[in-house]
Amino acid sequence: MVDEDPVVTNPDHYAVLWENDRVRVLEYFDTPGATTTPHVHPDSVLVALTSFRRRLFLNDEHVDVELAAGRAVWLPAQRHAGLNIGDSDTRTILIELKGESGAVESADLGPDFG
Amino acid sequence: MVDEDPVVTNPDHYAVLWENDRVRVLEYFDTPGATTTPHVHPDSVLVALTSFRRRLFLNDEHVDVELAAGRAVWLPAQRHAGLNIGDSDTRTILIELKGESGAVESADLGPDFG
Numbered sequence: 001m002v003d004e005d006p007v008v009t010n011p012d013h014y015a016v017l018w019e020n021d022r023v024r025v026l027e028y029f030d031t032p033g034a035t036t037t038p039h040v041h042p043d044s045v046l047v048a049l050t051s052f053r054r055r056l057f058l059n060d061e062h063v064d065v066e067l068a069a070g071r072a073v074w075l076p077a078q079r080h081a082g083l084n085i086g087d088s089d090t091r092t093i094l095i096e097l098k099g100e101s102g103a104v105e106s107a108d109l110g111p112d113f114g
Numbered sequence: 115m116v117d118e119d120p121v122v123t124n125p126d127h128y129a130v131l132w133e134n135d136r137v138r139v140l141e142y143f144d145t146p147g148a149t150t151t152p153h154v155h156p157d158s159v160l161v162a163l164t165s166f167r168r169r170l171f172l173n174d175e176h177v178d179v180e181l182a183a184g185r186a187v188w189l190p191a192q193r194h195a196g197l198n199i200g201d202s203d204t205r206t207i208l209i210e211l212k213g214e215s216g217a218v219e220s221a222d223l224g225p226d227f228g
Contacts, residue, residue, distance in 0.1 A: 017186055043136060045137055045159075045209045047207050047209075049163075049183075069163075070205070072131055072139050072141075072161075072207045074132070074134060074137075093184075093186045095186070095209050097136055097137070097211070
């Protein structure tokens with residue numbers, strides 16, 4: 001779907017649940033201390049199924065994100081890697097939107113909490 | 115947003131969490147026995163935050179749906195009303211996709227489990 005598709009770069013963490021012509025829906029799972037390699041997300045909605053704390057990083061930038069179970073946030077198209085810095089598992093649903101996304105380079109790291 | 119927008123027809127159950135130019139994100143909540151009036155959904159992804167059983171109905175048609183917490187399903191554009199036929203609260207996130215949806219009349223009632 002995209003270069004550095006997380007399902008390809010980090011298959012232990014990302015899996016495709018299903019897709020159609022408008023969206024591709026992924027599930028993400030990790031445990032405390034787990035990290036991913038850099039990968040690219042298109043414009044997406046992230047729904048947290050568990051509460052978690054994680055660090056998103058790229059080059060020498062990083063942002064720490066804390067989300068409560070049940071929160072739904074906008075993840076603008078971006079390239080990043082992730083690290084579970086909490087003491088609980090992370091489980092999220094990612095709804096990737098098909099069609100034109102924002103430029104990967106233009107977004108701040110992490111979700112846009114609006 | 116649409117005629118029979120559920121946020122307008124059933125404000126006790128549906129609330130807008132946030133929106134941008136690509137999606138509008140709703141939260142739905144009800145308790146056992148609660149019912150809605152008919153309303154219209156555009157093409158949407160539904161994420162179940164709780165396990166639930168509900169009946170979706172329109173005119174003399176109905177379908178009973180059971181979803182486990184954490185499931186994410188496609189809800190093609192449709193008009194329906196809902197009734198919580200389970201013994202637990204229902205809490206879901208609905209990601210409504212902006213842009214052209216399928217015809218409301220063409221979809222079967224309820225989610226498309228693929």
